[in-house]
Amino acid sequence: MKSRRRFFLIRYSFLFIFCYVNNICAQLQELNVPSVEYPCRRWEASWITCPGISTVDYHVLFFRKTFDLNEKPDRFIIHVSADNHYFLYVNGKLVTTGPARSDIRHWRYETIDIAPLLNKGKNVLAAQVNNWSVYKGWSQFTRHTAFLLQGYSPEEKMVNTDGSWKVIAVPAYRPKPVRWGDLPGYYGSYACDTIDGKAYPWGWQQPGFDDSHWFAARRFDNAYNHEEANGYWLLTPRTVPLQEMIPARVAEVVQADPAFLPPGNPFNGKDSLVIPPRKKLVFLLDNKTMTIGYPVLELSGGEKATVAITYAEALYYESKVKGNRNDIKNKKIYGLTDVILCSGCRHCSYMPLWLRPFRYVQLVVETREEPLVLHHFYYWYTSSPVQLKAYFSCGDKSLEPVWDMCWRTVKVCAQDILMSDASWEQLQYIGDSRIHALTLLYLSGDDRLMRNAIEQFDYSRTCEGMLASNYPNDGLSIIPAYSLVWIDMIYDYMMNRGDRDFIRKFRMGILQVLGWYENYLDSTGLLKALPYFNFTDWANDNEASGVFPSVKAGQSALATLQYVYSLLHAVKIFEFLNDTAHAVYYKNLAEDIKINVFNRCWDNERGLMAENPLKNEFSQHTNILAVLTNTIAQHEYARVMEKVMNGIGMTKTSIYYDFYLFEALCKAGLPEFFFKKMEIWKSMVQQGLTTTPETYARPRSDCHPWTSHPAYEMISFIAGIRPAEPGFRSVIVAPQPGMYNTIQASLPLPAGEIKVNLQRKGSHGLGGTVVLPSGMQGTLIWNQQQIALHGGEQKISVK
Template identity: 40%
Template sequence: MKFINKRIFLFFAFCLTVYFAFAVDVKVDTERKVKEAIPNPDLQKKVWDAMWITCPGVSLLDYGVYHFRKTFDLEAVPESFVVNVSADNRYRLYVNGESVCYGPARGDLMHWYYETVDIAPLLKSGRNVISALVWNAANYKPGAQISLNTGFILQGNTEKEFIVNTNDSWKVINDKAYSPSPDNRQDTGCADRIDGLIYPWGWETMNYDDSNWLKAIMISRALPYGLGTGYNWVLCPRDIPLMEDKPLRMKTIRRTNGIQVTDTFLQGKTSITIPANKKVSFLIDQTFLTNAYPMLTVSGGKGSEILIRYAEAMKKDGQKANRNDVNGREITGWVDKFYPDGGSNRLFSSLWFRTYRYVEVDITTKEEALNLLDFYGMYTAYPFKENGSFVSDEADLSKIWEVGWRTARLCANETYFDCPYYEQLMYVGDTRIQALISLYVSGDDRLMRKAIKMFDYSRTYEGITASRYPSHVAQYIPPFSLYWINMVHDYWMYRDDPIFVESCLPGVLSVLEWFRDKIDARTGVLGYLPHWNFIDWPKEWPWDNNLPLGGTHRATIDGGSAIISLQYAYAIKDAVDLLNAFGETYLAERYKQLGASISNHIWNDCWNESKQLLADDLQGSSYSQHVNIMGILSDAVPQNKQVEVFNRLDTDSSLIQATFYYRFYLFKALKKVGLAEHYVSMLQPWKDMINIGLTTFAENPEPTRSDCHAWSASPCIDFLATICGVEPAEPGFKSVKVEPHLGTLKRIKGNVPHPKGLINVVLEQKGDNLKGRIILPAGLSGTFNWFGNKKALCEGINDINVSKK
């Protein structure tokens, strides 16, 4: 092989291209006063001067919340004062009482991220204090949280900032006010219980007396990659921006018990007094699902109990219905518990954000009245900007766009999430779709690059990627490794970044070889496949706790799965493109022949002439949309039969049906066979979700577990890639093809972000005629095609006036 080992170079170039919770007594500014900064490159070339520090006298492996402080003097306010900071599990940094940033961005022990920020705007001449809230959720940590042990580190960027480097000059306390609230615990971790009576109010401010605090103990020096004889956390510069944080007012009160609460309280215009020895509750409806840190400010109420519960939807007998309904329904879910100490202006927030549409507040007071001063959310998400857009003459599509983009945003943070409420894990199958949404709507590719690399890092001795990563519980879904190959190919098509793509090729080959080793020599297709070979969630493939089955066909265990064999052939097609592009022509030809062989065997052994469809396995035990979709995408179905097969799979209700997730591939097949004019008429499942009150798109058709699952937001891709028809014409998006499919629509307008600028498409369809314009950014050219009408596109304005041939 001719691969040059560029992985270390790529890693640093990638990182340089480019937060969890706040203390309960600190108000958070609506705008950050500090900015992200560039880490000193020398920090990746030498052992750091700062030390990892922790709290003495505690188990470093158990649950604990800690406060660290360092006071220091400055003769004058510096123009810049850059620090690099990280922790295990999580931290929030403060300077002179103000929140700075939080993190670290999730990774693994070999890629442990640190944030770099310039804190100069918060400094003053004379005495200053820098402080950090650090916690280890231990056995209660989220599924995506990898951990070694409790630790904190802060390193000045240059010698002038070394005064704040972590060492035993820092002070620390173990804050016993925090404990887990594990009610309705999910993979996202647990909720919080905070006892205000023993909380060290004001700990992050300059005037706080820390004379009784302990001297921090030093664990070890901080190590970047390549400099250790042994490693703890291998420090890497953060490769994505800080998360967006902005106040989000809660919308409306839906019901109360024992008290009158009006929407003016939620608007921050009035406060509420709850008398002593009273039990009350009220239900808040945000009116749409969101991710936010709850921000509740109270005074008085010593000894009171405040329970805050969060839910995606109200339930009756454990079942959801129309998401707008609350009558006769109850709320179940996470419960934060806060116990005020009686002081003034105490602000409660959770260590990690909460996902909610509905919030129920249950309060029990004791001998002292409690004043609720304010309650709102601090919205958080990856800072995607909605640069892309789509409008048409059908209002329903605008609502699908809005709900789809909200779904995608709630499922993107320091990694992509499958769902924000239940798991917050980054799965390859979900992430491929999410990454394309990011490119089409925002144009920001940084989280996509991070995702591709994280999955590459996850490969073990077997060669396949983990199905989800980072994750402290290993899980392998082999078909997801094939989607990772497609994802690398997607990036190659949409971004001109050959060094990055080439660095992924060893992983691509590793995955291909894992599957090649599983081909049964007798049948020429995949035999027994270990692990969980998830395909989709149709009702015909229910979960079986005694087998790695659920969302998959029995043939993945017995051998002869036509679905996954053809998915392998589909991934091989993309891999062959990549190998040819990077000069690996011998390997490309080898895999091309393998893909053709698999496709031929499936066609010969699984094609049912009477049904005119492919069967799911060699035994012909069942028939699904899935296998025929993959038959089209892999070209196992001869091209002259693909339209016929698609029409049959789309109209035969006896077939096992694709759910929201797999319809992304259904629509790819639709476009491939030249039937994309039907796309707009196939959107009823998304309209149905909106009609039952969903404000994000669900994991599955009803009944569904998750009300927000990013794989269901794929219309945000297809509105621009299929209806507007904007796609790369060649790798690196060096040119564009615009092949619109308006279907029944009369007018469309779309904007698609491109590395050179926005691509603007405005078209109107009248009968057999299409008029409008396409505007390309400077330096971009392409082609237009509509019903055989072809036209060269150049930078600037291109007028369109064509008729169907």
């Protein structure tokens, strides 16, 4: 798969990439990531806004600042932020968007060096600031429409936001809300846009634009850092890299009136398409893979014409069933729709206010009395700049597109937060983020979004110590089990990175979550009925099964063992932090609870753990946790997991919870069932999916990272590469190739790369090579034999 990985990278990153001269996005770097090198210690700039507007209502504001430089600078560092969202331009070039989503108490600002884009003489900074108000996505906090920019040093203070900036409220944008029923599923992200070209001040980002009729910006408020605990927004540096923005072209027109469709792609920027007056034409474009970004449509003429652009993950039959994603016959598009009202201007480019996820795009063009020229349709592919660095191969070519699908999913949904999905909610859920973060970490070696998620979940803590199920979110949703999963995320980070100072920040939060749960233990040692939304899994691939009856009723083995699972992780964290007292206390508590669960819920007749002491319900989930927590004896692992995989009379896991199923199969030494389960993911590929879906049967979302975990398991389970101690200071390589004879894999780490190239020798032997980073120690485990590993390359020969 290594050669295919290279091809996939080239295709994913560079195919259809082009340089469009008038729309070059400068790829600048966030200077305060990975460490804060350029903090703003004191804010001298002010938050500014537009005179005469309500700062809590929907608005799009354009800001400009013209300034002169005696010479081109070597360095020109600025801090920039806004509420809700900004696009920053330097001398007409799009620089970046922001701020990274967070809450009011930790409002992010970006820090960038714009010197490469500045010139001797006159220069212009321009910013578009959007406030969606009540039409915002749920991940968006907001207080007032405002903009903030400050130079890092006295040499740059000339651009500080104050009354010298010009501003105008632009009526060109109107919100186009996504109403309940518009889409075949639950939607919680941003509104779409109606863009009126006649009301748009074309060329406003450019140095030569006449802004003499614009208003002087109104000072709104002082700016304060988080430590000052004052003001509307408490500012903190961005903690994740700037998203990359790469121009890309939608692959192919697959449906259109042939009379008006010239050969080739009429939206490629070379072959303009002229739509005659008084015509209505429909064009369907297929990108071939799921993607995300800011689309741009360049038009000329066609005054009073309209263009409705709909973006969708898939097409639907009348029954709202998607079927094979490659099929388009007898299907309709349901998705996010922007509407452009054409002004008649020449070479005008329209772009929405927020990201548009899509595979399919439909353009419905209606002209009036003038012809409309479609010059170009492309998009700024937008994602965190993480790169695929891992690889895996076992000789099974049918697993290669599964690997690709998993990587594309985590990449598309890696933005300024770990988005739960590309299209529907775009929230950062704890349960989703654990899997997303681990898969992204193993495949890219990048931990920055993982750290950010752990920290942001801690921001959401309520007065009773529990966390919001997703954050940032200015509402409140509590799934108790997700507070436990947050502890599991910290454990994952500890084992893979081992940053003790970072982990120590969450010690009190961990204690609060564990204490909350402990208060719900009853006299039997099992958990009572818990408040809030007790989601576990879309069991049996059915949304109605998200909350298990036993969990709702109390004395649930499932809920109690999930508490034990996180208790055991917390014990390791406390040991790592040298907090011996809490490590001992919670270790003893976990052991006591396990005994109580086993004594009350183990069913000798079935040889399985029941859901409750009545022993009238059984689930795969509870037995998975019984293995993962060592509640049953080690010699029972394989037998129990074989019964779990049989599944008779048991509530079954969804493809999300299969993450935990695979972890238990790894522990039980049953790789054959992993490969059997991979038939589900292979069937996704056969159904035309290019990213992993939310559920297997009739998924709402076609791009959901919580089902991307097979790529993680290929390395951690099948290749067997796992940390042996915190910070990956040493490694365990315990391959489980199942039916396959070869395993090749690599895992990127800060210290270097772990590589395995192993082959079966005869019926029981193993040969090949293992490469560890310099200074790393490890152990190879094969057929109950252990071989010491050291830094560098070593040959393996086990009989």
